[in-house]
Amino acid sequence: QVQLQESGPGLVKPSQTLSLTCTLSGGSISSGSFYWSWIRQPAGKGLEWIGHIYTSGSTNYNHSLKNRVTISVDTSKNQFSLKLSSVTAADTATYYCARATATKMSVFDIWGQGTMVTVSS
Amino acid sequence: DIQMTQSPSSLSAVVGDRVNISCRASQSINTYVNWYQQTPGTAPKVLIYAATSLQSGVPSRFSGSGSGTDFTLTITSLQPEDFATYYCQQSYVTPRTFGQGTKVEIK
Numbered sequence: 001q002v003q004l005q006e007s008g009p010g011l012v013k014p015s016q017t018l019s020l021t022c023t024l025s026g027g028s029i030s031s032g033s034f035y036w037s038w039i040r041q042p043a044g045k046g047l048e049w050i051g052h053i054y055t056s057g058s059t060n061y062n063h064s065l066k067n068r069v070t071i072s073v074d075t076s077k078n079q080f081s082l083k084l085s086s087v088t089a090a091d092t093a094t095y096y097c098a099r100a101t102a103t104k105m106s107v108f109d110i111w112g113q114g115t116m117v118t119v120s121s
Numbered sequence: 122d123i124q125m126t127q128s129p130s131s132l133s134a135v136v137g138d139r140v141n142i143s144c145r146a147s148q149s150i151n152t153y154v155n156w157y158q159q160t161p162g163t164a165p166k167v168l169i170y171a172a173t174s175l176q177s178g179v180p181s182r183f184s185g186s187g188s189g190t191d192f193t194l195t196i197t198s199l200q201p202e203d204f205a206t207y208y209c210q211q212s213y214v215t216p217r218t219f220g221q222g223t224k225v226e227i228k
Binding site (some may be wrong): 015046047048049060063064069096098100105106107108109111112113114 | 166219
């Protein structure tokens with residue numbers, strides 16, 4: 001079955017760039033119509049959509065992150081990635097990758113297990 | 122951005138109870154609402170999409186209703202595995218936004 005798995009450093013220093021990768025198994029990232037998404041959740045708090053990349057490569061980001069976000073895809077590795085620059089303690093959270101259906105009634109139907117990232121010196 | 126406001130923030134219930142969780146959008150979003158369940162240490166899991174459609178594999182005791190700005194997730198006959206946090210989410214526009222969550226606890 002289709003599965004997603006996040007990977008990347010669990011600790012990032014303030015002002016540096018957070019980099020995470022999500023690997024898709026059981027399917028091809030370049031087939032179908034999906035939004036490959038990143039969502040985060042600070043400990044004990046709610047969910048925040050970071051952005052997504054469409055199968056075609058077009059991107060859409062949450063403006064609240066003020067141009068610090070880049071999402072890219074590597075079809076040869078069946079992966080998509082998140083880069084968040086100039087991080088602060090406020091970026092400490094569990095980061096999830098997820099697949100959203102690119103239909104009118106889009107839904108996050110598959111999620112990775114999440115990876116915890118701490119921003120600290 | 123569209124704000125999604127859930128009520129209550131938490132509730133206590135016993136096995137067998139009927140539970141209703143409300144979600145209100147800050148503007149009309151037709152039926153572009155999804156509901157998720159999250160248990161501690163795990164990723165959210167979709168229960169309901171497009172306000173009323175049951176995701177494949179989800180028990181039929183879960184149901185959704187509403188349109189416009191007001192939506193409800195109903196759990197009939199609460200089961201032990203249903204004690205969790207529930208989130209609504211709008212897919213009407215980007216940025217996608219979630220409610221703050223409703224924690225269903227054991228009374």
